[in-house]
Amino acid sequence: MIRIHKSLAEIVGEQYVSNRKEELYIYSQDPGMMEPHEPDYVVMPKTAEEVQKIVKLANEEKIPIVPVGGSLSLSGLIIPHRGGIALDLKRMDRVLEVNEKSRYVVLEAGVTTGKLKAYLERNHPSLRFSIPDAPPSATVVGNIVIHGQGRLTQQYGFNSGMVTGLEVVLPTGEVCKIGSCSVGPYWFSVAPLPYLAGLFLGWFGTTGIITKLGLSLYPRKKMRDIEMFLVEDPNLVPDVIHRVTHTEMTEDIFIGAQPYPPVFKDIIMIGICITGDSEEELEFKRRMIWDAVRTHIDSREGGFMMLTPDIKLPLLEMPTTGTTRFADVMKGGGFEYCGPIIPVEKFPEAFKRLLELSSKYGITYGMTGRVIGRSHCMMFAFGYPFNRADPDNIETTKKALHDSNVASLDIGGVPWKPEVPAQKMVMERMDKNTLELMKRIKKLLDPNGIMNPGNWEAE
Amino acid sequence: MQAYAKQIHRCFRCGYCKFPSDFTDFNCPSYSRFRLETYSTGGRLWLIWAWLKKEIEWSEHFAEIVFSCATCRNCVEQCPMGFSDDIVDWIVSARSDMVEKGLALPHIRDFLNNISKHGNPWGTARSKRDAWAEGIRRYKPGDEYFLYVGCVGSYEERGQRMARSFAELLDAAEVSFGILGAEEDCDGNEAYMLGEMGLFQELAKKNVQKFKELEVKKVVTLSPHAYNSMKNKYPRFGDFEVFHYTQLLSEMIQQGKIELSELKAKVTYHDPCFLGRYNGIYDIPREILKSIPGIKLTEMERTKENSFCCGGGSGNFVTDLLGGSEENPSRIRVREAHETGAEILVVACPSCMMMLDDAVKDEGLEGELSVKGIAELVKESSK
Known part of the structure; x- marks a missing residue:
């Protein structure tokens, strides 16, 4: 132990290695409700070269490595289930390049979504990225690795689909570039080469450590606005989404429902964000959207809610603090959610299952959803606030979470960034050859099984 | 168990x-x-x-983590939750629990013991408290303002310069004021923030008793830390108005009691946490600087509510729990100030003065960037 600690300190410096109880405790968990497990060391590298040395050491010593970003997946993906090294990447925090004309950014693994937002606003105000609803301390790479979504997901698909290049430290210690940056100096695209980025996205750090990321940027319009369409019947939601996305006029489309305050009970809110460079452009888009759902307005099955500027502000905020505040709904400091990716037409069934589970377990809920890629699919979150100081409430919420994962799969969805038990559920239902392919890839890339063990691990 | 224990899990x-x-950033x-x-x-x-749940035991490292918070209130300002106002109180309460159980770090204990025994955190003799103040008037009943100099202003050379500049400006403007000199005691703000509530109350009572005996109606403090404790924590003990020196200075300039001449300099201003985030005073110091002909005020990236703390709060200007690295907050702040192109980093707090002046030396920026108190600049301009 002392020898390994000393070796790690030689790589990153004494002050960036710890095996003290306090650090091991904090890095044993995330704010979700998965059981904690302590690492043996917490290490904070500054460069890809340091990461490389740590990986080589871990291979020699056969000790696990768990890459750590913002620790905000809430599904325990950074819990070191078998101890080893919690590799906190947040000191690697430089934005390295912005290509304005080809609209991409290259950044290090520890850059937070907050920092990138601020950087672009200050230095490249005509550009933006797909900001997720996670707090600003979430890292951009962490969001990509879990197939995160953001404010531009409705237009351009999953944030992971916006990757234009990667630098990865492989589990065996080689530094590898993926995409155009592997051939030349530019990070514009992962195509037209074989799609190797897929070896690292959605794998939760089990196949390598992303140290640099190229990411697509998009035009940042001068104005943003929001319209809020309300329905009571969940069966109408897929049709409303279909009609609105057909206009191709919208930025983000999110859906929300919650029982509190009581005035919102039984109402489903569909937030439709629009952008424009002029008031005329916004007005044109508004008209197109209103026309698209006119039939539901005329039949009085739905209608737009009047939004005052003070209501619009938090709805347009990026990242939205409302998501984080959900954790304090019960003054308990926690919330957990199962957020499967589902076909849009399955929204009514998912919503029905959420209400049933909330009633079954006697717990409150918060439903949020986000349309992905012109309604190719959507994220549907079975969200439950819980009280960290109430063990019974935690146990009940865990059961609701488990049942939500089952429900997600039953209706044809796939749990998003699933916690380890949900990963096992997914793998149980997965095509056997697909599972075998995953196992082979994992074995090939990580022969010593040191990378974030416990995750995506088939029996 | 203290009330915070029932809330902190939020x-x-x-x-x-x-x-x-x-x-x-x-x-x-x-x-x-x-x-x-x-x-x-x-x-x-x-x-x-x-x-509190007994999942971890107390350790020296744990105490370092708890006591290394500078209580700058950035967290209070930025936390989106309904309990945000309570965050610093929770940390202070945990410190209080540790202090009561004898679990504070040795240098925190020394800091507090020195205040208790000698009235200052360094343990320097009380008799030396007014060594800087030759020629400065002592307060007597009937004077309009009692100038509370505080520990850093009394014992630390750079703080003394700030105190002397302000006192001389008061004198020149014929403002009726006086100091207590060697009779002055610590204001207790740091004792409070470090969780030593018994010591804080003792100091508060002692100070208020003195104010009463001397019929003090208006206190003007050099330090925002003292301003904070006297304004926000003392009221239940006494009945007097409290001002920070920049408030009085601003009034004197507006009333034409100080005549300002040209002073060409590019400056930037560092908001002290106990003046800014704790008491909402952001504009007054800037107005003073803008009133000096020739001064060009350039703001740092992080200002006002978003100002980056120098790291000196909660006694860190002595205990230095955040020191020993290029990432020492005061060094980060000095680099930020230097990036503005300013020649002078202006402060309104003697603790910030200590922290930032040391950081200028550590960064090797002497000759390029100097740290000055607002009163020092005003005094230079008033010559």
Whole structure:
């Protein structure tokens, strides 16, 4: 132990290695409700070269490595289930390049979504990225690795689909570039080469450590606005989404429902964000959207809610603090959610299952959803606030979470960034050859099984 | 068990507390210094809760984490939760529990013992408190203002310069004032923030008793720390108005009691936490600077509510729990000031003066950037 600690300190410096109880405790968990497990060391590298040395050491010593970003997946993906090294990447925090004309950014693994937002606003105000609803301390790479979504997901698909290049430290210690940056100096695209980025996205750090990321940027319009369409019947939601996305006029489309305050009970809110460079452009888009759902307005099955500027502000905020505040709904400091990716037409069934589970377990809920890629699919979150100081409430919420994962799969969805038990559920239902392919890839890339063990691990 | 123990689990550890409102950089001094999650506000609160639940035991490292918070209130400013106003109180309460149980770090104990025995955190003799103040009038009943100089202003050379400049400006403007000299005692703000509530109350009562005996109606403080404790923590003990010296200075300039001549300099201003985030005074110091002909005020990236703390709060200007690295908050702040192209980093707090002046030397910026108190600049301009 002392020898390994000393070796790690030689790589990153004494002050960036710890095996003290306090650090091991904090890095044993995330704010979700998965059981904690302590690492043996917490290490904070500054460069890809340091990461490389740590990986080589871990291979020699056969000790696990768990890459750590913002620790905000809430599904325990950074819990070191078998101890080893919690590799906190947040000191690697430089934005390295912005290509304005080809609209991409290259950044290090520890850059937070907050920092990138601020950087672009200050230095490249005509550009933006797909900001997720996670707090600003979430890292951009962490969001990509879990197939995160953001404010531009409705237009351009999953944030992971916006990757234009990667630098990865492989589990065996080689530094590898993926995409155009592997051939030349530019990070514009992962195509037209074989799609190797897929070896690292959605794998939760089990196949390598992303140290640099190229990411697509998009035009940042001068104005943003929001319209809020309300329905009571969940069966109408897929049709409303279909009609609105057909206009191709919208930025983000999110859906929300919650029982509190009581005035919102039984109402489903569909937030439709629009952008424009002029008031005329916004007005044109508004008209197109209103026309698209006119039939539901005329039949009085739905209608737009009047939004005052003070209501619009938090709805347009990026990242939205409302998501984080959900954790304090019960003054308990926690919330957990199962957020499967589902076909849009399955929204009514998912919503029905959420209400049933909330009633079954006697717990409150918060439903949020986000349309992905012109309604190719959507994220549907079975969200439950819980009280960290109430063990019974935690146990009940865990059961609701488990049942939500089952429900997600039953209706044809796939749990998003699933916690380890949900990963096992997914793998149980997965095509056997697909599972075998995953196992082979994992074995090939990580022969010593040191990378974030416990995750995506088939029996 | 104190009330905070029933609330502290409400922190979700979302991390908003690490940032300024525009997320440009990390804005929590201890997190910026160490970068381990344990030193973020969320990490600290989770550890305190773990300690209360007996999931972790007290250790020296745990105490370092708890006491390394500079109580700058950036977390309070940025936390989106309904309990945000209570965060610093929770940390102070945990410190209080440690102090009561004899679990404070040795240098924190020394700091507090020195205040208790000698009236200052260094343990320097009380008799030397007014060694700087030759020629400065002593307060007598009937004077309009009692000038409370505080520990840094009394014992530390750079603080003394700030105190002398202000006193001389008062004198020149024929403002009726006086100091207590060697009779002055510590204001107790740091004792409070470090959780030594017994010592704080003793100091508060003692000071208020003196104010009563001397019929003090208006106190003007050199330090924002003293301003904070006397204005916000003393009221239940006494009945007097409290001003920070920049408030009085601004009034004197507006009333034409100080005549300002040209002073060509490019300056930037550092907001002290106990003046800014604790008491909402952001504009007055800037107005003073703008009133000096020839001064060009350039703002740093992080200002006002988003100002980056020098790391000196909660006694860190002596205990130095955030020092020993290039990532020392005061060095980060000095680099930020230097980036503005300013020649002078202006402060309104003697603790910030100590922290930032040392940091200028550590950064090798002597000759390029100097640190001055507002009163010093006004005095230079008034010559």
